[in-house]
Amino acid sequence: MEKKYKENKFVLFMKKNIYLILMVLCLFAIAGLVTYTVVSSNVEEPGPIVDANNKPIEDEGNETPNDSPVVNVPDGSGGQEEPEEMVFDMPIVGAAVLKDYVDTELVYNATMKHWSTHQGIDYKAEVGTAVRCVFDGEVSAITTTTMHGTTVTVKHSKGFSTSYALLGSNVPVKVGDKVSKGTVLGYVAETGYFESADGPHLHFEARKDNVLIDPNYYFAGNENK
Ligand SMILES: [Zn+2]
Structure with a gap:
């Protein structure tokens, strides 16, 4: 209950x-x-x-x-x-500029007998003059053509590359070599027909991400150009 x-x-x-x-x-x-x-x-x-x-x-x-x-x-x-400062050394110390970089107007190519831009810098030099690497990098290509003679291309950091055309075939480097500023890449020659009417010289080009650029911006002392 x-x-x-x-x-x-x-x-x-x-x-x-x-x-x-x-x-x-x-x-x-x-x-x-x-x-x-x-x-x-x-x-x-x-x-x-x-x-x-x-x-x-x-x-x-x-x-x-x-x-x-x-x-x-x-x-x-x-x-x-912070980006490594890209400051190029001269490819040929003390050489006079025979033909400067021009991409805004046409210049006459006496060899090819036509007008075109000149997206490189020509340095007047005697045959046999040593051509030196302008910045640390690695040799990425060595080519030889009738037009450009032997061309050495060096790949740098940050998408930059430089090429050195109208050289003799006696290059002291090979593809894959690590090179520094001042490393001799080859010697001026008269092997290439391209620009041969201008006399012996180096045809130097610089690229950023495979696009030709004005190398003058990267030489020491020319930052404000
Ligand atoms: Zn040239």
Whole structure:
């Protein structure tokens, strides 16, 4: 009798307070969801948030030194990423420019008997004059044609390359050789027909991403040209 009365009282309590109980359960569920969300965001940025939970007041001071290296890291890597300065040495020291780089107007090619741009620099030099690499790199091609004689091409960093045409076939380098500023790549000759009416000279070209560029911008002292 007594037991049944107690059971009835419990059932009665449940019936009376069912909405309250459901509400409490809902609150627990919401609290659980919020906790899960916070923990999830903690995983993404564990350092600062864990610190903030442990010592919310002191951490403001602690976070500043923690943040500083983070700010400094891009600065440091920015310094490392600063482009290596492309400053060319002269391919033939002291040589006079026979024909400069011209891409905005046509110049007469006495050999080919036509007008065209001249997207290279011709340096007047005696046959046999040593032609030197203008910047560190790797020999990427050595070709010989009737028109250009022997041409040595050197690949540099950052998409730059330079080529040295109208050389003799007696080149002291081979494809794949690592070369530096001043490395002798070959010797002026009269092997190529192209521009042969101009007398012996070096025809020097520079490219950036395989597009001919004006080498004058890259010689020391000519930055403002
Ligand atoms: Zn030329």
